[in-house]
Amino acid sequence: MKKTLILSCALALAGLSNVAMAADGGQGFVRAELGRSEVDVFGENDNDTAYSIRGGYFFNANIGVEGFYSSLYDQNVGTFDTTLTAFGAGVVGKKNFGADGNGFFIGGRAGLANYKGEIGSEDETSTHVYAGVGAGYDFSDAFGLSLNYDFNRPEFDDVDVDADSLTLAGEFRF
Structure with a gap:
């Protein structure tokens, strides 16, 4: 059921992006993010390097869609390699405060x-919502930097995991 939901969302987003590309005013983007994650399981915290590769399409200056891959945790815990990764798709919103669509944004x-x-050798998957906020500066129509905080709450066999990340991102638009 969850895989069907993800596939349906991905197909809907792909269809929307094709319609948007035909319209004027849209802009594709690729974003690379690097920072720090804090993972909490059963009240035990650990930190690791986090990174994401995101891409998508802004339908206009404020609303778009994205797809992404994130690595949130990759450490040896005792004798076990332990990783937490995510693939996802969603909507993005942005508000620039510069007169020409550049400058500071949230x-x-x-x-x-x-x-x-x-x-x-054990692995599990979980499908849940993600959310994030950010602020930054667009230097031009084609490039900006931002600081982002993402909230990730996967659940594996009734084990809640908090995996939040704080990242610095460079975004290229075309």
């Missing part, structure tokens, strides 16, 4: 993510 994003958690 933004947000939300959607569905398929999380994969691995401990040793």
Whole structure:
């Protein structure tokens, strides 16, 4: 059921982006993010390097869609390799405060993510919502930098995981 929901959302977003590309005023983007994650399981916290590769399409200056891959955790815990990754798709919103559409901005994003958690040879998947907020500066129509905070809450066999990340991002628009 969850895989069907993800596939349906992905197909709907792909269809919307094709319609948007035919219209004037849209802009594609690719964003690379690097920062720090804090993972909390059963009250135990650990930090790791987090990164994401995101891409999508802005229908106009304020609303768009995105797809992404994120690595939230990759450490050896005891004798086990432990990882937490996510693939997802969602909507993004952005409000620029510069007169020409550049300058300072705030933004947000939300959607569905398929999380994969691995401990040793055991792995599980979980589909849940994700959300994030950010602020930054667009230097031109084609490039901007931002600081982003994302909220990830996968659940594996009734084990709640909090995996929040704070990242610096560079976004290229075309």
